[in-house]
Amino acid sequence: MSGNVGIVMLVHTALHRAEQVARHWHAAGCPVVIHCDKSTRREDWRRFRDALSELPNVRFSTRHKCEWGTWGIVAATQEASELMLADFPEVRHVYLASGSCLPLRPVRELVDYLQDRPRTDFIESATTADVPWTVGGLDEERFTLRFPFSWKTNRHLFDRYVALQRAVGFKRKIPAGITPHMGSQWWCLTRQTLSAILEDPERPTYDRYFRKVWIPDESYFQTLARLYSTNIESRSLTLSKFDFQGKPHIFYDDHLQLLRRSDCFVARKIWPHASLLYESFLEGKHGALNRTEPNPGKIDRIFSKAVERRTRGRPGLYMHSRFPNEGWDNGVTCARYSVFQGFTELFEDFEPWLAKATGARVHGHLFHPDRVEYEGGQSVINGAMCDSAAIRDYNAKAFLTSLIWNTRGEWQAFQLGPGDVLGKPLPEGVVSEQKTPQDLSWLLARDPNAQISVISGAWAVPLFKSNRNFADIRKEAAMLQKIEGEFLDVLRSPYSKARIRIWTMADFIESPMEPLQTVIDEIGHNTLRRLTEAPKMADLTGFGQFLQNLKNQGMHPYLMGDFPVVHDPVGMQTRPRKPYLVQ
Amino acid sequence: MGAFQSYRLRLQRKRWLIRAFRKRRELRAIADRTDQIRRDDILLFSTQRNEKIRLPYFLQYYRDMGVNHFLIVDNDSDDGxxxxxxxxxxxxxxxxxxxxxxxxxxxxxxxxxxxxxxPGHWALTVDPDEFLIYPFCDTRPLRALTDWLDASSIKSFSAMLLDMYPKGRIDQQPYREGQDPIEITSWFDAGNYSIQRNGRFGNLWIQGGPRSRMFFRDTPEAAPALNKVPLVKWEKKYAYVSSTHMILPRGLNLVYDEWGGEKASGVLLHTKFLDTFTQKANEELERKQHYAASIEYKAYAESLRENPDLWCKWSEKYINWRQLEILGLMSKGNWA
Known part of the structure; x- marks a missing residue:
């Protein structure tokens, strides 16, 4: 009865597991033909063969050397299939499996399934143009170039020879009548189709051609089945997942539940030491055969997530196995945040106001020269980051990216000013992105997650209010203006990707509510709500005269825009001293 | 990297190997059971001095993980x-x-x-106070990892040193022989690390954690390095340069992805800060046998007298490897 399904097994390592699986197939009545790789050690092979020789319906085919990506595997499959078809005339379907394949459902169910579909060939087979899974850029070229050198042991020559053929425009001729198809190596073909392929009078031509095709085991049967099959179902009955380098994912004991729910007949590849899996599925221990609700999508998700993690990673994370070069990082930081320059200078209660209006976590000057001004004056915050300015300046980029990473899920906002330090030079011998003090401004500017709002020239307000000698004030004003000017140049450069808004102080105080509303809307928590309360602006009476004094001393304050000398700004005069409401 | 630089590194590697060859004479085999080593065995290498109290748990931990043989250098211990x-x-x-x-x-x-x-084996090099954590270590033995690394043609595996500490004074809870030290030192810093690339050796240079936060607040550049490459499929030409922080040839240091992806990696839980530490720090200070004239131990000895509590409000309590992976301290990479 079950003799209708024959198993061709290709084995090379972990022979004790292969033996276990072969016994399992055999016990269910399936004849088994085994091909063992020639590179397997002779004594291992003998022991394996002797152990299985007691079983009547197990055969061994001539051994070939099966190096990955070469013809050997196809030759082995051909011979083993011929042996199967010749020795077991009742076989209707031949199932190609490997030594590390594991049947997940009772063999009975597979046999019944195939019996219900006596004319169907299960072989994944698609034209090269349609498959996304090829690795290494060789898809169509697999069929048009020659590959005499081993990819595994002679990668250099392999690559060179490919490059050479490309350079001279060499192309092999594909034999008439066939269209190259590719797909999973693991198929299940009917006697009719398989024998037609093996007995084709043109077979020597095809074999000669495929002998030099790259990875022929993924294309030989897949292509030729298209010639003879009356009913191809283009999928593999073997569950097999590949990682980003085209290597199969391996299943372990902790995948037991996942495999139970996969609803597949056979899975590969199984780690040879995964005893729990072998016990469960072959010996029926641990209740493996209790049918649970099938959920095959879950395996897909887990493995595609693994590939995604390996290729794209978590944006904004810097750690010992993910350290992207600048610009290749798909995201400088992991979440959006806001930077305010000039706001605390202009408004007396800006920080608490902003926290209240947006729900964001509002820090002071994180880059203050003396200490890191975390929210609420804390000395340590998330991730156990401390407030030491030396540690921060030692690696300012790490400081900022860690802060955003540690507080993910919560919007961060902080103040910046021309008096802050944005990184300092690193010790000799260390290669890093930031080399000059202002380089963190580049990091901010090219970070699409940063929302940077600047009221230029607002640094003059504290100077204006200070009780210092005018000569000192003048000197400091000149310095701050220079630093802020450079920062603005960076922000305005064509390379910046942050959301940047710059107002001169004069423009800003003309109508402060509108820019504030725009900035706050972006922070997102309180969407679609009008601001009802403005922060309290500093008293600017006399500020125009102050700027004029600076000018009279030979300094040229320009970043704050045009302030009339005598008349104080219009907005200021009409502004009441207490917060007001906007309808 | 130019040919000249590459040649210099090659010379340097040879120099370390020659030096190792000369230093072999300092070692006297006390118990040589290396004839037991079989093909494919996973080997563990370690040096130790007066760590009797830690050894039983240390050996058990790695035996359970699947290490087959331990090769240990004893540096003049007098504690049995x-x-x-x-x-x-x-x-x-x-x-x-x-x-x-x-x-x-x-x-x-x-x-x-x-x-x-x-040569030909996976070699794990750790100190007696370091405990390797790798993805799926609660369900898969170390051999599952090394088999997977072999299948993926990966030759070295990164594990960052994660300093663990107790809550409260370091000498508050005495450590008993055979006890899991993580029961006492169960806290760590989750996200205060500084990473830089070392252009010469290609490795990352990581600093931070509680030692940097407490002892090197003003001189963070002097804080100890935390990057390690402890697990390597060894070949005769390999040589560690400085502890397991760096190895030559430099390709083995490329345990990180530079294009934004994540490679699989682990963590070494560093359980230095047990009650045994205060005594050890004083002793090491006298011996002056540690790195950079024991600057690290000097810093400890001073700070420890004042306030030996490394714990803070934002310390994380260790749960399992999945927690470390979520925090971004290690990664499964494409191992699933």
Missing amino acids: SLEYLMKQSDVSVWYTSKSYKRSRFGVDWLNWLQYKYA
Whole structure:
């Protein structure tokens, strides 16, 4: 009865597991033909063969050397299939499996399934143009170039020879009548189709051609089945997942539940030491055969997530196995945040106001020269980051990216000013992105997650209010203006990707509510709500005269825009001293 | 990197190997069971001095993980640890009374043992206070990892040193022999690390954690390095340069992805801060056998007298590897 399904097994390592699986197939009545790789050690092979020789319906085919990506595997499959078809005339379907394949459902169910579909060939087979899974850029070229050198042991020559053929425009001729198809190596073909392929009078031509095709085991049967099959179902009955380098994912004991729910007949590849899996599925221990609700999508998700993690990673994370070069990082930081320059200078209660209006976590000057001004004056915050300015300046980029990473899920906002330090030079011998003090401004500017709002020239307000000698004030004003000017140049450069808004102080105080509303809307928590309360602006009476004094001393304050000398700004005069409401 | 630089590194590698070869004479085999080593065995290399109290749990931890043989250099212990190691059937032990510092903190000794016994094996190099955590370590033995690394043609595996500490004074809870030290030192810093690339050796240079936060607040550049490459499929030409922080040839240091992806990696839980530490710090200070004139121990000795509580409000309590992976301290990479 079950003799209708024959198993061709290709084995090379972990022979004790292969033996276990072969016994399992055999016990269910399936004849088994085994091909063992020639590179397997002779004594291992003998022991394996002797152990299985007691079983009547197990055969061994001539051994070939099966190096990955070469013809050997196809030759082995051909011979083993011929042996199967010749020795077991009742076989209707031949199932190609490997030594590390594991049947997940009772063999009975597979046999019944195939019996219900006596004319169907299960072989994944698609034209090269349609498959996304090829690795290494060789898809169509697999069929048009020659590959005499081993990819595994002679990668250099392999690559060179490919490059050479490309350079001279060499192309092999594909034999008439066939269209190259590719797909999973693991198929299940009917006697009719398989024998037609093996007995084709043109077979020597095809074999000669495929002998030099790259990875022929993924294309030989897949292509030729298209010639003879009356009913191809283009999928593999073997569950097999590949990682980003085209290597199969391996299943372990902790995948037991996942495999139970996969609803597949056979899975590969199984780690040879995964005893729990072998016990469960072959010996029926641990209740493996209790049918649970099938959920095959879950395996897909887990493995595609693994590939995604390996290729794209978590944006904004810097750690010992993910350290992207600048610009290749798909995201400088992991979440959006806001930077305010000039706001605390202009408004007396800006920080608490902003926290209240947006729900964001509002820090002071994180880059203050003396200490890191975390929210609420804390000395340590998330991730156990401390407030030491030396540690921060030692690696300012790490400081900022860690802060955003540690507080993910919560919007961060902080103040910046021309008096802050944005990184300092690193010790000799260390290669890093930031080399000059202002380089963190580049990091901010090219970070699409940063929302940077600047009221230029607002640094003059504290100077204006200070009780210092005018000569000192003048000197400091000149310095701050220079630093802020450079920062603005960076922000305005064509390379910046942050959301940047710059107002001169004069423009800003003309109508402060509108820019504030725009900035706050972006922070997102309180969407679609009008601001009802403005922060309290500093008293600017006399500020125009102050700027004029600076000018009279030979300094040229320009970043704050045009302030009339005598008349104080219009907005200021009409502004009441207490917060007001906007309808 | 130019050919010249590459040649210089090659010379440097040879120099370390020659040095290791010379230093072999300082080692005296006390229990040589290396004939037990079979093909494919996973080997563990370590140096130790007066760590008797830690050894039972240390050996058990790595036996359970699937290490097949231990190769340990004993540096002049007088607490009975040498005798203890001699009695273990899966441990080969060498004794030396020579200077730890002049063997470049044990690297020369281990480079020699690795040169001799490790080629063709996966070699794990850890101190007795370091415990390897890798993805799925609660369900898969170390061999699952090394098999997967082999299948993926990966030759070295990164594990960052994660300093663990207790809540409260370091000397508050006494450590008992055989106890899991993580029961006491169960806290760590989750996200205050600084990473830079070392252009010469290609490795990352990581600093931070509680030691940097407490002892090196004003001189963060002097804080100890936390990057490590402890698990390597050894070949005769390999040599560690400085502890397991760096290795040559430099390709082995490329344990990180530069295009934004994540490679699989683990963590070494560093359980230095047990109650035994205060005494050890004083002793090491006297011996002056540690890195950079024991600057690290000097810093400890001073700070520890004042306020030996490394714990803070934002410390994380260790749960399992999945927690570390979510926090971004290690990664599954494409291992699933």
